[in-house]
Amino acid sequence: MAELIDADDRGQMxxxxxxxxxxxxxxxxxxxxxxxxxxxxxxxETAPRADVASGYVGFAQESIAATMAQVxxxxxxxxxxxxxxxxxxxxxxxxxxxxxxxxxxxxxxxxTEDKVHNxxxxxxxxxxxxxxxxxxxxxxxxxxGTDNVRDFNMTxxxxxxxxxxxxxxFRIQVTGAGGNIQEFRLVDPGTDDIRVEEGPxxxxxxxxxxxxxxxxxxxDLSNAELNGTDCSFVLGEGLSSPYDIxxxxxxxxxxxxxxxxxxxPQSTVESPADPDSTIDNLNSPPGSPYFAWGIYSVSSTxxxxxxxxxxxxxxxxxxxxxxxxxx
Amino acid sequence: MVTRVDDRRDRGQTHTLEAISGxxxxxxxxxxxxxxxxxxxxxxxxxxxxxESNQRTLAxxxxxVADENGTLTDSLLFWNGxxxxxxxxxxxxxxxxxxxxxxxxxxxxxxxxxxxxxxxxFNVEVVYQNGSRLERVQMVNQGTPSDNAVSASHTVVLxxxxxxxxxxxxxxxxxxxxxDEFYAxxxxxxxVYNVVEVRITVWQN
Numbered sequence: 001m002a003e004l005i006d007a008d009d010r011g012q013m014x015x016x017x018x019x020x021x022x023x024x025x026x027x028x029x030x031x032x033x034x035x036x037x038x039x040x041x042x043x044x045e046t047a048p049r050a051d052v053a054s055g056y057v058g059f060a061q062e063s064i065a066a067t068m069a070q071v072x073x074x075x076x077x078x079x080x081x082x083x084x085x086x087x088x089x090x091x092x093x094x095x096x097x098x099x100x101x102x103x104x105x106x107x108x109x110x111x112t113e114d115k116v117h118n119x120x121x122x123x124x125x126x127x128x129x130x131x132x133x134x135x136x137x138x139x140x141x142x143x144x145g146t147d148n149v150r151d152f153n154m155t156x157x158x159x160x161x162x163x164x165x166x167x168x169x170f171r172i173q174v175t176g177a178g179g180n181i182q183e184f185r186l187v188d189p190g191t192d193d194i195r196v197e198e199g200p201x202x203x204x205x206x207x208x209x210x211x212x213x214x215x216x217x218x219x220d221l222s223n224a225e226l227n228g229t230d231c232s233f234v235l236g237e238g239l240s241s242p243y244d245i246x247x248x249x250x251x252x253x254x255x256x257x258x259x260x261x262x263x264x265p266q267s268t269v270e271s272p273a274d275p276d277s278t279i280d281n282l283n284s285p286p287g288s289p290y291f292a293w294g295i296y297s298v299s300s301t302x303x304x305x306x307x308x309x310x311x312x313x314x315x316x317x318x319x320x321x322x323x324x325x326x327x
Numbered sequence: 328m329v330t331r332v333d334d335r336r337d338r339g340q341t342h343t344l345e346a347i348s349g350x351x352x353x354x355x356x357x358x359x360x361x362x363x364x365x366x367x368x369x370x371x372x373x374x375x376x377x378x379e380s381n382q383r384t385l386a387x388x389x390x391x392v393a394d395e396n397g398t399l400t401d402s403l404l405f406w407n408g409x410x411x412x413x414x415x416x417x418x419x420x421x422x423x424x425x426x427x428x429x430x431x432x433x434x435x436x437x438x439x440x441x442x443x444x445x446x447x448x449f450n451v452e453v454v455y456q457n458g459s460r461l462e463r464v465q466m467v468n469q470g471t472p473s474d475n476a477v478s479a480s481h482t483v484v485l486x487x488x489x490x491x492x493x494x495x496x497x498x499x500x501x502x503x504x505x506x507d508e509f510y511a512x513x514x515x516x517x518x519v520y521n522v523v524e525v526r527i528t529v530w531q532n
Contacts, residue, residue, distance in 0.1 A: 009337040016344045023351040030358050051387075055481070062394075063484045063522075070486050070518035087517040094456045094514065094522035095482055101454075101461055102480060102524065 052103050053304040053311045056095075060109050060302045063091050064317040072121060072260070072294040084295050085113040103306065110301030119296025123258045124289040127157065130170060130250035130257075133288035137251040141289070142261055145242025150296070150321040152221040152235065152259040159215050160254035161188040170253030172221075173201075173246040176239025184221070184233075186253060196226055198233040207231040216255065222320040236325035243325065257289075262296045297321075378531070379477045382447065386479035386527040389441050394481055398433040402466070403453060403483065403523060404501075405432055407494035408508035415466055416493035424465040432492070438467070438527075448472075448532045454524040455511035464510045466525075476530035485511065485520040 071084045092109040099107045122141060124130075132139040142149070162169040164187065172184040185197040185204055192213050197204040207224075208231035210217050217227040224231040236243060245259075297318035304311040393399035407416045414423040417431055428443050429435025429451070442449045451467040487502035496508055501520045506512060511521040 009341055013337075013341050013344060016341065016348050020344065020348040020351055023348065023355050027351065027355050027358060030355070030362065033362075055387075058391075059482045063482075066484060066486070067518065070488070083517045087515070087519045090514075090516035090519050091484055091522055097456065097461055098454060098482060098522070098524045102526075 049103075049105070049306060049309045052099075052105060053309065056099065056107050056304050057302055057313060057315070059095065060300065060315060061317055063095075064088060064109070064111070064298050064300065064315070065319045067091065068295045068298060068317065068319070080293060080295055081113055081116040081118060084116045084298065085111060088298070088300075099304075105304055105306040105309070107305075108301075108303040110303060111298060115299040116295060117262070117297045117299070119260050119262050119294050120291050121258065121260050121294035122289065122291045124256050125258070127155075127254060127256055128288070129160075130247050130253045130255065132247075132250070133290070138246070138248050139250065140244055140246050141259075142243070142245040145244060146261040146263055147241040147243070148262040148296075148318070148321055148325045149235070149243070149245070150222055150260050150262075150318050152257075152320075152322075154219040154221070154255055154257040155216050156186060156194065156219050156253060156255040157216050158188045158192065158194040160252070161186055161194065162249075162252050163188050168249050168252055170250065171248040173244075173248060174236060174239060175244045175246065176236070177242060178240070180239050182233075182236065182239055186219070194226065196231055198231070207233045220320075222322050234324035235322035239324070241325065260294055260296055375475060379475060382529045382531075383477040383479055385441055386449075386477070386529050387481075389437055390479060390481035390525060390527060393434045393437060394483060396433075398437070399481070399525060400483060400485070400489065401492045402430050402432045402434040403485065403525070404489060404491050405430055405493040406491055406496075406509055408504070408510070409495045413507070413510070418466075422468065425467045426469060429467055435467075442529055446532045447529050449530075450526075450528045452526050452528075453510070454526065455521050456514045457512055458514075472528050473530045476528050478526055478528040480524050480526040482522060482524050484522050485515075486518050487513070487515065487520045488518065489520070 067084060067087050071080050071087065088109055088111045092107075092111070095109075096107050099105050129137075131137050170186050172186075174182045176182075181201055183199065183201045183204060184207075187195050187197070189195050190211075192215070193209060193211050194217050195209045196207045196219065198207040199205050208226045208229050210227040210229055212227060214227070219226055221235050224233050224235065297316060300315045300317070302313050302315055390399065393402075402415075405416050407414060407418075412420075415425065415430055418424050419426045425435070429438035429449075438449060438451070441447075448469040449467060450465070450469060450472065452463050452465050454461055454463045456462075485501060488500050490500050491497050491504070491509070496504060499508075501509060502513065511523060514521045
């Protein structure tokens with residue numbers, strides 16, 4: 001009889017023990033879930049601060065580049081470096097107010113006038129042969145060297161190009177230190193086609209071909225694109241500064257072009273005695289190639305600061321500068 | 328005699344265990360009751376945080392792409408500032424902003440494709456400098472954001488030579504407009520006109 005009672009009690013104890021363990025596990029799960037939930041909620045952020053900082057760097061690059069373009073294009077008789085500096089300081093002030101108001105973060109573009117670097121804009125804005133202002137077919141667009149070129153763009157009328165690859169085809173030569181040459185030859189081998197060949201003069205190879213029907217195509221040397229098609233070259237690759245740029249057989253090509261070169265190299269384009277008067281020419285530019293002073297690049301020390309974030313980075317903005325020519 | 332003593336000990340142990348189990352049942356019930364809340368699609372949770380993060384990224388990307396292709400600036404300049412109708416072109420006459428979706432511009436179409444078609448509500452406001460103060464103009468207002476709304480913003484520089492893209496003064500450059508013909512005044516220096524911040528707030532509808 002006693003053995004029977006013992007067995008009943010033991011069974012009851014095992015049953016109750018199992019129930020107790022089951023509830024203990026449920027309680028543990030509930031507690032752990034609470035910890036996870038609280039952790040998730042407490043780590044929420046209204047806006048990740050690193051994202052705000054990187055967004056501000058993007059804004060800095062964009063606003064500096066746009067302001068450089070505006071100042072270069074604007075009719076102004078004042079110093080372009082001073083105008084660029086003042087404009088960027090104003091942008092800096094307003095943007096800082098907005099970032100303080102929105103995120104409680106201090107921002108600074110960090111531009112001063114001595115960080116604005118002058119350059120020279122060389123342009124032919126009216127459709128004409130690629131000859132000099134005095135009609136020379138072979139001439140130096142940039143002479144006595146520059147250490148870099150940016151925004152080198154052309155529009156080319158392919159009906160004016162040589163049909164075959166001959167010695168008279170229109171060519172652009174970039175000459176680096178020591179006389180090494182990178183040549184671009186533009187020809188029109190078929191109906192509406194335009195082909196760019198690139199390399200040292202003795203061994204040119206096809207870099208890209210445009211087979212569209214447009215008679216005028218855009219040739220972007222800085223980004224190596226022909227009417228949006230990638231070309232297999234890098235402007236200035238294999239050469240070292242200083243660089244000269246020469247047009248050969250300019251009477252076998254027609255179109256427009258613009259470029260901004262670093263510093264103030266000599267050029268055989270039209271150059272009035274008073275450089276400031278060239279600035280006014282930009283609103284009614286002459287037909288022949290001409291140059292005007294401009295901004296080549298801007299350096300800045302961008303800062304973003306807040307509680308727990310102290311971000312500083314150095315920026316140098318020179319849009320569409322060729323990597324092959326970087327000093 | 329010995330058997331009876333053992334029985335009582337076993338029963339006492341059993342009662343103790345029953346009491347502990349009962350306590351655990353009560354405690355678990357109490358914890359569950361305290362934790363019990365109404366869970367809705369908008370309740371904060373790991374999943375909801377993921378949705379919010381996605382929406383913030385979407386809003387930020389929309390602004391970036393629109394700025395890159397120029398459609399954001401085009402919409403900022405889509406202003407009707409003639410007489411007493413100072414609002415974005417074709418905005419709701421009663422409220423002065425768009426209420427049924429984005430503006431009738433490419434940027435507005437992008438907003439509608441990205442958010443409205445996914446049943447995500449959005450507000451767009453533009454903050455600009457006026458003297459020493461920051462002021463704002465509402466472009467789109469689809470109601471009061473929920474507690475789980477997220478926002479993204481993008482700063483854009485307006486230049487003097489940018490032209491209005493709509494309204495009676497379409498084509499007129501900003502520098503040539505009278506003070507009451509555009510929401511933001513000329514606060515710039517040189518070619519700069521003003522600097523504006525575009526804020527998008529989105530939330531699940």
